[in-house]
Amino acid sequence: GDSVTQTEGLVTLTEGLPVMLNCTYQSTYSPFLFWYVQHLNEAPKLLLKSFTDNKRPEHQGFHATLHKSSSSFHLQKSSAQLSDSALYYCAFASSGSWQLIFGSGTQLTVMP
């Protein structure tokens, strides 16, 4: 069945270092991939979403590339900031589906 996997539960790194959070998926049909971010005591909100035309989505310095060959949509940023500390969810929806399937989340902590 359809699923999404985030292998890291916790990621801790130093401010200024690059960020990469892993996301892989299994889907029978062409998926749309999403990254949601949830700061402490806030609701999850959309960070970025894959495009159907294979453009690379970017937002707030984060970007992600959908690689259908490896079924991945890793989240990257060249230089982490303290304000990036949050819980990050990868999610996907099959084309035409009503449901988002969420990964288990990765808690990112950026240290000074």
Add this chain to the structure above:
Amino acid sequence: EAAVTQSPRNKVTVTGGNVTLSCRQTNSHNYMYWYRQDTGHGLRLIHYSYGAGNLQIGDVPDGYKATRTTQEDFFLLLELASPSQTSLYFCASRGGQDTQYFGPGTRLLVL
């Protein structure tokens, strides 16, 4: 941005108690969802609806009922609350291009 509100924001009840969580969206979205969030499990779908009077079962529906009274309002009912239902509950609505917009959450404690 889409507006989704939830009430109450915090709720304490006892085992066996009756709880209703409320959600309202004012963006004319058809789809609405109820999730629970627990450490180590992420966001898990309880129930969802694609319009007034419609209800669909999600991935973790046991112990929960839901009702969609209008396009704007979606309720989650716990008729015999148990400690295992202690959690953070989020409501969401789905707008264009499959994006879901989440409410601020309701923190429920079942003693």
